[in-house]
Amino acid sequence: MSGYIVRRLSQAVLTLFLLSILFFLLTRLNAQNPCAAGMMGCVEMLHLNDPVTTQYVDWLGGLLHGNFGYTVQGGMAIGPMLLIRFPSTVMLVGISLVLQQLIALPLGILAALRPYSLVDQTLTVLTYVALSTPSFLLGFLLLSVFAMHGPKLPIGHSDDLGLPFLGTGEWWVALLHDPGFVLGDLVRHLILPVITLTVGGIAIDSRFMRAAMLSVLHEDYIRTARSNGLSRARIIFKHAFRNALLPIITNLGLYLPALIGGAVVVETVFTFGGLGYAFETAITGSTAFPGGQIVGSGDRPTLLALVMLSALAVVLANLLADLAYAWLDPRIRLDREGE
């Protein structure tokens, strides 16, 4: 096990460093000079004349100091700016994740118990349609029906004007002060984004569950259990379901990156104040310098920070999933150690 952990750890660190170099070079790609003609000292100030390598070392040094840099617009520190948005995204993604598992797992089992039945085939078709729907389309539809023309759900933002950011100390104070208002406000703002996120997730996870369940149901020990005269329900829930859960659990681990990456598209549609929205603003925003000319595009330091964090989350999630798998299933680590 220890050898396996070392291998996976060193791979993860290696991957992150590879990625940091790649990302950094990417953001230096097509590096237009943001300094207008005649702005003496600007280039030196932004260290644009330094070799890319020096800039990289500077950036990495800052990163290791916990300094993600400053936004192009407003010069805010990126780290705290992202940290303050983190709870909103966690709330959104977390709720939809739980919801989608609650709905998807029974659906998957249902489909697996009677493969190729009418129910299964209907679910399959629906799954394909849900999978093929860009989430912003669903978001627009929901907004149009439930926020603009129907019941007046909020058309955007994660909270009402005047409330502090979710999860900050002030927010808790406000919550204690008036729980009904704060929670009600939160729920009203969460309904549509959560539905949008959940629909796609159900489609994926129900198929996932179905596949896992099907493969387990074909195992020998199920046949053995059946020949031993166990009841159908017992076989399904005690033997099949528990074994089928293994890939499901690792699959859940793989959703971890979503916490960092956020639901970019969904958050953009609903202007939800989480990390995803920060990403979208970083892509589209802060391109105009006071001269009026558009220089480059995107808030490069913020993008870089978000991308790096996202990669970290992905690598970490994979690491955890692999380790969990190896821990749960000795065959893997034995195999690997036996190399």
Added chain:
Amino acid sequence: MAVTDAPPLPDTAVAVQQLNHWQIVWRRFRAHRLAMAGLAVFGLLVLLAVIGPHVAPPVIVPGPGGLFPPKDMAHADQPPTWTWPYWFGSGYGGQPEATYVLTGEGTLLLIALGGALIASMVGMVIGGLAGYLGRWVDGVLMRLVDALLSIPFLLLLVLITLYLPERSVALFVLLFGLIGWPGVARLVRGYVLNLREREYAMAARALGVTVPGIVWRHLLPNALDVLVVSFTLNVGVFMLTEVYAEFLGAGVGDSGITTGASLLLQDQWWLWAFTGARLLLTITSVNFIGDGLRDALDAGSTTRELAWKESGTSSLGRAFIAASHTLSAGWGRLQVIPHPHLPAILRDESPTERVHVPSLPLSLRLAPPVLLYLLLVGGMLYAHSPMKYAPNYSAPVSYISLLAEDSYAVEPAGAELLFLGVDPSQHLIVTRMAPTGRRLYRALLDTGDTNTQVSLAVRRARALAVWTGGDGLNAAYLTGNRVQRFRLVRGGVAEHPDAVVVPGGFDVIFTWQRAGYATHDLYLVRLRNGALHPKLVRLFHAEADASFARAVTDGQNRLDLLYMDKNHPERGGWEVRLVRLTPTGRVLTRSRSGRPWRVLGAVSYVFFDAQNHPHPYVIPPQWALGVQRLADGRVWLAWVDGNDQMEGSARIIGGQNILHVQLLRADGVPAAPPRSIDSSVEPSGMAVSLAPTGSAETAYYPAPGPIQDFLQATTFNRAGTVLSRQRVAYDGGGSASNPLALALHGHPRVFWQKVRLRNARVEGAVYHSTSPPDLLTRLGLNIGTVWQNIGLVLFGSLAAGVLLALINVYVLLPLVPVWLLLRRMQATRRWPLFALATGVLLALLFALPASPPSFVLAIGTLGFPSAWLAVLGAALISFWSGRFVLYMQERSFRATACALIALTVVAAMYGVIFIEGQVGQI
């Protein structure tokens, strides 16, 4: 995973009709009803892509001045009607939506199909090579694949496209192909790994067929099924990714005629519904076709198992997983986990040779790298230590007048400082200075007034200087060394300008008594587009003789305004108030929930006369009004008031002066009562600055002047508790005045003006909240708290080691083909040639200014002697790290302990930092 089970073909049919592989596949595919339907729809969509652009109404281009033609404007923003071309409604400027519905399809199809094709080819070659050659080729390529798979597809795409010089369809096709191949490569590699152990590959090898020959002639044709499956999967995923990229503004959308870009409007349903329906049809049909193909090809072959392995579930599962990032998580290509139920050959394994390393004592192996890592990291930290900058600052500004009001302003402009001063001939002096005190630039502007008040705001090497003088409020806009001068308001008495940077330009707050009016009102001038279009907004009636304001922006075009107001009905004193402005400059007096924005009582500076009647006193504006916004939207305020006594008409000097510090929530409501600190000194001048970042917020409160010959700085933590007070004696002689406190690079700094008889200087001091310099600081290694120092040295050493290992691989990668060429030579001839090639490579690396990441180059930026130590360290580490890696492979458990210790340290480090932040916030 079939929607309809493929009907089993009767064996006889095969025998009789002699169907080949693809005929069988086609038969199976035809039996798949949904796939056939998808194919039909897809055909129609291809037709649409071909014909659409010729039928679509043209894009309406606005004429000069941004005006749309009147005949089009008549149809603007209309829902669908039956008259062509408004079948699908129309949008802004009368643009028929039909344009977008009919023209976007081609781009989508081209990008997805072309990209998937390229991805398949690249993936096939790389996966085939990795799978067949195995050993280190496999290792290197698969690490590359791992790294690429770790990046969410959409994210990488967006990152690249943002910085492309142009966004064309051809470029996007290439891009999708070059980003999308790792999945294919992994699949093909697994398949080839499986196949190469089979008999026919062995037979071919035995017959003397070369490696490429075997791969090309035998393995790849067999892997074609896998390729087709991955191709169809990729097309669907690429389509979604492209659409999302468009939606996020990173697609080909600059032309305005692509799929996602036209969907951004949401309040008019026809602007997204029709285009969206087309997208939905396209992607669904492709997915159905893909499913049909997979079922048709599968037929109990290993494809299904491989795909299962690939995703941890069924062949379709990979599609779901691959699509899941874009759908549920927004992005995220989830990495593949080998499934345990598969035989080992199918898993992501390749036989590796064990390396025998002669054993050395552990200490011998570990000590050199560890020591050198520490050395190296010390050098790196030295280079990045903030203490590198001169802690004390002294620079001649210019001949600051002894006669004038000694007005000046300092602002940090990146690594530089801008100074404004006024000289005896009433010239405004703009000075740009390096932190070392070297003067970079100076300009003289005629102010024409003796009573000049200046303010300065700097944003990314552009500065706005505002001063009163002449006949109104003047402004100078500085871009680099060019100064553009104009007048903001004319006539009346304009006072107390405060320039502030807001997104998109500058705002200037000032009081203005217009000619013929009795009151001073508070005004805002908004300068946009390079300060060329000033817009004057009267904020509100402020009634005050000397009310003045400090403004702070929240980075989103809103302004918070802290100002003094005399209108306090009960107490007749001055009031410090906070007002929030909307982006348009409107004053927000109350929030939606009814809570007032205006806050903060605190009568400021009331005197009591002999009869104990309160008398208001005008506070000199430069004394102390500080406002600072934190990253999370909260606002720090600081102001000074006093309770001096009056005897008759004479004020007793030396009474109490109290500094108040208060934290406001993001919505403007005070988070806690203000903390008040008795300053005990008479502030002849005072300034307040609050550090915007970091765990400790710091207010500076210097009070230099003729009475006290020291500056006093008071440091608070976030809760308002006084952490320390520092008194800094300034160099005797002359008089010091006008202190300015600034948050510079996150550290509060104080500047003050010292005027001697002969010359005038602006001096500065930098204070850190840390204690007097310790050993680390003196060595230039201090980067924060003790834990941070310990953690960073350890973590940094780990990082440096990995970085070096990486750079070894990447810098020396070009040497691999050289080595392969030289391999068969004799050692005596081989080594000199190899050394020569290495030398040439290193020389090239040194010569190119923007070469691939090379640690050698990075070292060049370090100063002496750490640079040479680092070079030495790098050389030794390269050697020792190689040994160490081998050692790790051999005896992994000790390495595990090392790694775990390192991880624990890192975790502890961040834990401490986190806790510190939490504690500080309470």
